[in-house]
Amino acid sequence: xxxxxxxxxxxxxxxxxxxxxxxxxxxxxxxxxxxxxxxxxxxxxxxxxxxxxxxxxxxxxxxxxxxxxxxxxxxxxxxxxxxxxxxxxxxxxxxxxxxxxxxxxxxxxxxxxxxxxxxxxxxxxxxxxxxxxxxxxxxxxxxxxxxxxxxxxxxxxxxxxxxxxxxxxxxxxxxxxxxxxxxxxxxxxxxxxxxxxxxxxxxxxxxxxxxxxxxxxxxxxxxxxxxxxxxxxxxxxxxxxxxxxxxxxxx
Amino acid sequence: xxxxxxxxxxxxxxxxxxxxxxxxxxxxxxxxxxxxxxxxxxxxxxxxxxxxxxxxxxxxxxxxxxxxxxxxxxxxxxxxxxxxxxxxxxxxxxxxxxxxxxxxxxxxxxxxxxxxxxxxxxxxxxxxxxxxxxxxxxxxxxxxxxxxxxxxxxxxxxxxxxxxxxxxxxxxxxxxxxxxxxxxxxxxxxxxxxxxxxxxxxxxxxxxxxxxxxxxxxxxxxxxxxxxxxxxxxxxxxxxxxxxxxxxxxxxxxxxxxxxxxxxxxxxxxxxxxxxxxxxxxxxxxxxxxxxxxxxxxxxxxxxxxxxxxxxxxxxxxxxxxxxxxxxxxxxxxxxxxxxxxxxxxxxxxxxxxxxxxxxxxxxxxxxxxxxxxxxxxxxxxxxxxxxxxxxxxxxxxxxxxxxxxxxxxxxxxxxxxxxxxxxxxxx
Numbered sequence: 001x002x003x004x005x006x007x008x009x010x011x012x013x014x015x016x017x018x019x020x021x022x023x024x025x026x027x028x029x030x031x032x033x034x035x036x037x038x039x040x041x042x043x044x045x046x047x048x049x050x051x052x053x054x055x056x057x058x059x060x061x062x063x064x065x066x067x068x069x070x071x072x073x074x075x076x077x078x079x080x081x082x083x084x085x086x087x088x089x090x091x092x093x094x095x096x097x098x099x100x101x102x103x104x105x106x107x108x109x110x111x112x113x114x115x116x117x118x119x120x121x122x123x124x125x126x127x128x129x130x131x132x133x134x135x136x137x138x139x140x141x142x143x144x145x146x147x148x149x150x151x152x153x154x155x156x157x158x159x160x161x162x163x164x165x166x167x168x169x170x171x172x173x174x175x176x177x178x179x180x181x182x183x184x185x186x187x188x189x190x191x192x193x194x195x196x197x198x199x200x201x202x203x204x205x206x207x208x209x210x211x212x213x214x215x216x217x218x219x220x221x222x223x224x225x226x227x228x229x230x231x232x233x234x235x236x237x238x239x240x241x242x243x244x245x246x247x248x249x250x251x
Numbered sequence: 252x253x254x255x256x257x258x259x260x261x262x263x264x265x266x267x268x269x270x271x272x273x274x275x276x277x278x279x280x281x282x283x284x285x286x287x288x289x290x291x292x293x294x295x296x297x298x299x300x301x302x303x304x305x306x307x308x309x310x311x312x313x314x315x316x317x318x319x320x321x322x323x324x325x326x327x328x329x330x331x332x333x334x335x336x337x338x339x340x341x342x343x344x345x346x347x348x349x350x351x352x353x354x355x356x357x358x359x360x361x362x363x364x365x366x367x368x369x370x371x372x373x374x375x376x377x378x379x380x381x382x383x384x385x386x387x388x389x390x391x392x393x394x395x396x397x398x399x400x401x402x403x404x405x406x407x408x409x410x411x412x413x414x415x416x417x418x419x420x421x422x423x424x425x426x427x428x429x430x431x432x433x434x435x436x437x438x439x440x441x442x443x444x445x446x447x448x449x450x451x452x453x454x455x456x457x458x459x460x461x462x463x464x465x466x467x468x469x470x471x472x473x474x475x476x477x478x479x480x481x482x483x484x485x486x487x488x489x490x491x492x493x494x495x496x497x498x499x500x501x502x503x504x505x506x507x508x509x510x511x512x513x514x515x516x517x518x519x520x521x522x523x524x525x526x527x528x529x530x531x532x533x534x535x536x537x538x539x540x541x542x543x544x545x546x547x548x549x550x551x552x553x554x555x556x557x558x559x560x561x562x563x564x565x566x567x568x569x570x571x572x573x574x575x576x577x578x579x580x581x582x583x584x585x586x587x588x589x590x591x592x593x594x595x596x597x598x599x600x601x602x603x604x605x606x607x608x609x610x611x612x613x614x615x616x617x618x619x620x621x622x623x624x625x626x627x628x629x630x631x632x633x634x635x636x637x638x639x640x641x642x643x644x645x646x647x648x649x650x651x652x653x654x655x656x657x658x659x660x661x662x663x664x665x666x667x668x669x670x671x672x673x674x675x676x677x678x679x
Contacts, residue, residue, distance in 0.1 A: 050634045054626070078636035090631045094649025094656075100632070103645070108636035143649075160635065 001199040002026040002049075002168055007060035008224075009048050018044045018055070020224035026168075026217075029196040033210055033235060034203045036221035037243045042203045043087060045221070046172040049201075050084040051077045064168065078104075079111035081167030085157040085174055092144040097156075100144050101126060105163055129162040133189050151182035158189040169193065169200045175209035187212030207239035220246055262303050270324035272300055274425060275395060278327075283398060285374035295382060295394040304388055311386040314569040314601050315540040320509050321483060325453040328424030333449045335418055339475065339666045343414040343443065346401050351426045353399045361411050362440075363404035367429055370402050379431055379461055389487045389513055393457040396427040400458075403442075407435030407465070414441040414663075423452025423479075431461040434468040436493070441471040441663075446486070448479030448506065457485040464496035466520060471499040473663070475670065478507035480535060487513040492552075494520030501658065502529040502541065503667065505674045510539040518545070518552045525554035528658075530651045532671065533566035533598070534678040540569040545585070547576045547613075553584035559651045560591040562598035563678050571603045572617065578609040587617040592624065592650055648675055 002025070009019040018041045026032045036042050048055050049062065051074040062069050069077055092100075105125075106116040117125070130140060133155045145153050154174055161169055171190065175183055190200065190213050202213055210218075210232065218234040219226045222243070227250035228234065238246070264272065275296050284292060304321060305312035328350070335347040344359045353366040370376035380397070382390035405411060419428055434440060444460060456478065464470055478484045484507045492498055504510055518525060525545070533539050545554060560568050570589045591600045604617035624646050632642035648671065655667045 052630050052634075073639065074630060074633035075636050075638045075642075078634055084634055086631070090627050092628050092631065092646070092649060094651075094653040095632075095645055100635075100645075103641065104632075104635040104637055107638060107641065111636065111638075164635065 001028045001030070001065060002201075003061075003063040005061045005063070007048075007062065008058045009044065009055050010058060012054055012056045017058075018224055019048065021060070022221075022225055024219060024226055026199045026201060028199055029194075030217060031194070031200045031202060031213060031215045033215035033218045034201060034221050035205070035218060035235065035238060038205070040221045041224045042205075042221055043172055046084055046170045046201075046203055049077075049168075049170055050074055050082055075107070076111070078164070078166075079108045083161050083164055083166030083169050085154075085161055085169065085171045087173040087176060089145050089153040089157055091146045091148075093146050095144045097140050097142060097144050098126070101160065101163060104160070108164060125163060129159055132162070132192065133159050134185055135159055150177035151179065154178060154182065154186050155189070158186055162189065162193060167198055169198065170203070171200065172203045173205060174202070175204060175206065183209065184212060207235045210235050222247055222250065262301065264300070264303065265318060267321045267324050268300075268303055268318075271392070272296070274324065274327065278396075282396070283368045283371040285372060285377070287374045287377040288371050288380065291377055291380045292395050295380070295391045298382065299388070299391045299395065302385070305386055309386050311542065311571075312388075314571070314603070315511055315538065317388060317511070320538060323453075324455045325424055328422060328452065331422035331424055331450075331452070333420040333422045335420070338414070338416045338418070339443055339445060339670075340414050340416070340662050343416040345416045345418050348399060348401070348417065348419040348428050350421050350424070351398050351428065353401055357401070359411070359415055361405070361409050362415070363406065365402040367400035367402055367431070368398065371397070376402070376431070379429075383489070383515060389457060389485045389511065390459065392485060393427055393429060393459045393487070396425065396457065397429045397459075398427055400429040403430065403432040405432075405434045405438045405440055408437045409435065409440070410438065411440035414443055416443045416445060419444070419446045419458065420449050421454050421456070422448075422450040423454045426454055426456045428458045429461070430458070433463045434465060434470050436465040437467045438465075439469045441473070443473045443475065445475045445477070446484065447477045448482055451479050451481060453481040454479065455483045459487045459489065462488065462490045462498075464490070464492050464498055466494040467496060468493070469497045471501070471658070473501045473667075474503065474512070475667075476504045476506055476510065476512070477670070478510070480506075480508055480537075482507050483509040485511050487515065490514070490516040492516070492518045492520055492523040492525060495522040496520055497524045497526075499526045499658070500528070502527075503532075503670070504530070504539050504541070505532045505670060507539065508535075508537050510537065512541045514541070514543045514545070516543070516545045517548060518554065519548045521549050521551045523552045526657075527554065527556040528654050529558040530654055530671065531558065531560040531568055532651070532674045532678070533560065533568045534563040536565045538567050538569075540571070542569070542571040544573045545575065547574065547580045547583040547585060549577070550579060550581045550583070552580065555585070556587040557654060558589045559654050560589070560600055561594065561647055561651060562591060562600050563594050565595070565597045567598070568600040569603075570601070570619075571605070573605040573607065574615060574617075576606075576608040576610050576613050576615065580610045581612040583610060583613040583615065585613075585615045589619040590650075591619075591621045592647060593621055594623070594647070644675060648672060
């Protein structure tokens with residue numbers, strides 16, 4: 001599904017290198033956790049996958065289903081199936097949530113050469129998905145993310161993910177700012193989307209989220225490289241011993 | 252040796268100033284009015300002739316040098332025709348002013364209505380034809396040339412359900428209209444003042460609305476300016492708010508080549524509230540100036556002023572906002588904001604907020620921002636598969652939609668959002 005080879009990337013504005021020779025393979029159906037201390041490049045990786053213009057790739061390759069995505073803009077990558085659940089979803093006053101969802105769904109369908117959704121079909125889909133995530137209609141009538149609580153914003157991200165049906169889901173610190181009940185709802189939402197032809201990358205600082213979204217593989221990111229790969233036992237080891245040991249071994 | 256004259260040299264008139272004077276001379280005997288009106292017209296034109304059009308040296312006109320910007324005045328288009336169209340909001344009562352002429356047979360149920368031409372002829376409109384101060388070029392021009400309009404009197408306690416649309420349409424030429432409107436105590440109404448060009452033939456338009464809200468009146472007044480690409484629009488709204496009166500004033504500029512909208516507002520009754528909102532959609536090579544002079548004259552009044560400007564191409568915009576708080580106007584609460592999206596390197600916008608506060612127990616604030624579209628917002632939308640162009644258009648629309656949504660009445664909001672969407676489709 002996703003193959004990252006010797007990736008080097010920097011901040012466009014000041015040239016600071018953040019990703020320094022990163023290699024990662026995620027297969028279809030797999031849930032891969034990326035863990036690492038603050039400042040290791042976790043969020044940067046999620047932005048680079050989704051094509052944020054503030055970063056430049058200077059070397060290496062990112063292949064999605066065997067095709068390079070480096071030349072694609074964020075909208076094109078989204079239409080190819082990449083979805084980033086933001087750590088901090090932005091509030092956009094004046095853009096109605098429902099209108100945003102409809103435009104996003106239909107623009108992706110257009111880009112893939114599919115028919116646009118009819119209004120009743122669109123509303124039915126939103127209703128069904130919203131119910132599962134305990135999102136009420138009043139929330140959907142508000143401008144995008146405006147006045148949403150932290151938990152509501154994260155649920156709204158998962159709602160978008162469910163509606164856009166991506167093939168590669170990237171969850172950036174989805175557990176941050178969530179209480180345990182909200183975390184369970186979000187995790188259930190993510191787990192419900194698991195399928196053999198969809199891969200998920202869970203970026204997290206803590207093991208806690210991985211109790212609810214169980215990973216197949218765990219990768220430790222440090223200074224822009226994957227320094228260790230293992231299974232879910234690795235996450236528990238990190239929880240028990242911290243990052244110091246692994247960082248020490250890699251150095 | 253050259254002849255020397257003892258008289259001070261007369262001010263040299265520009266081509267546009269000369270055209271104005273000539274137009275006045277040509278219409279002597281045709282402009283409606285009794286002796287008093289004619290006397291006032293003569294005096295106003297004389298003042299205009301003496302001082303000329305204002306330049307940037309006059310502080311109120313510093314960012315809009317009318318003398319230099321107004322190059323030509325189109326000839327009067329006496330044979331040009333404009334038809335009335337469907338109102339902006341379904342069900343509204345339309346009061347047409349077509350090519351400068353009001354409909355003498357128009358009626359609006361519950362409103363005492365007269366055409367201004369009749370009130371000029373019988374002289375009852377003479378007292379209103381004033382210039383507010385020496386820099387009031389619009390008052391002078393309009394007072395000299397005004398031909399028609401409507402005089403609205405809404406009786407006390409009247410509730411006028413359907414919006415009243417003043418539909419001012421022209422096909423070029425010189426158009427000078429005026430709308431004195433008095434809203435009796437406790438009355439409620441919505442008025443849409445809509446200026447529209449029918450053709451691309453150049454027009455020179457002046458229009459003054461003289462709005463009085465008596466005690467407790469609650470009025471919504473929407474000014475929608477949709478002039479053509481070569482038109483000059485000089486507008487002025489004069490407002491007096493009585494005790495506990497509430498005015499929601501929305502100003503939308505979506506057209507014109509050279510536009511000045513002056514808002515002269517006196518909050519003169521305790522407990523009065525003003526909600527002023529403005530949207531300026533600027534494109535092409537246009538110049539648009541909104542100048543507000545707001546007086547909080549008595550204690551316990553409040554006002555909010557919010558302007559949102561979107562500037563494309565080589566357009567330039569100006570917002571001057573002066574709030575004056577009188578010495579005994581304690582407990583005044585006034586908040587002014589002017590936010591601009593500059594969408595081209597060649598576009599510019601000047602914002603000049605000013606507070607003159609003579610009372611000590613007041614809350615007054617102002618803020619101005621100029622920005623490009625937020626990169627963070629843009630990335631969020633594009634990361635969901637919305638192509639960049641479409642995402643930009645959504646964000647620009649959202650920026651101004653926020654203001655329009657404050658009107659709350661769904662029909663009005665939808666109609667104005669349509670106007671904005673249509674404009675943006677043509678310019679973005």
